[in-house]
Amino acid sequence: MVTSETGPEHKGHEIEPDPRGPSTPECREAISQLYFFLDGELTDERRHKLQAHLDHCGSCLEAFEFEAELRMVIAERARDRVPTSLRERLAMVLLEESAKDRHVSDARQE
Numbered sequence: 001m002v003t004s005e006t007g008p009e010h011k012g013h014e015i016e017p018d019p020r021g022p023s024t025p026e027c028r029e030a031i032s033q034l035y036f037f038l039d040g041e042l043t044d045e046r047r048h049k050l051q052a053h054l055d056h057c058g059s060c061l062e063a064f065e066f067e068a069e070l071r072m073v074i075a076e077r078a079r080d081r082v083p084t085s086l087r088e089r090l091a092m093v094l095l096e097e098s099a100k101d102r103h104v105s106d107a108r109q110e
Contacts, residue, residue, distance in 0.1 A: 026053060030060045034067050 030053045036042050037050050054061045 027057060027060050030054070030057065031063055034060075034064055037064070038068060038071060 030050055033042060033046065033050055037047060042050065054064055
């Protein structure tokens with residue numbers, strides 16, 4: 001039995017894994033749409049259909065929860081911290097380029 005804590009509208013509900021596994025046509029379709037679901041790229045109709053499937057299919061819910069958690073871990077770990085010295089140099093270059101652009105624009109207007 002799976003207790004969902006992260007799935008859509010599943011908080012605290014116990015969901016039995018689907019004994020048919022993710023090999024059913026419905027499960028294959030649901031799994032193929034998980035990334036679109038997580039990215040918010042599904043139409044309302046498809047999102048509701050997938051959510052209804054996840055409400056009743058423990059196997060697909062487990063896959064959803066894994067992918068959702070994996071994305072959160074990747075997003076957290078993929079954040080790069082730009083050193084202060086590099087940020088300052090970039091800001092300086094941008095200011096210089098902006099000043100050059102203004103100078104060229106002013107020269108054209110004369």
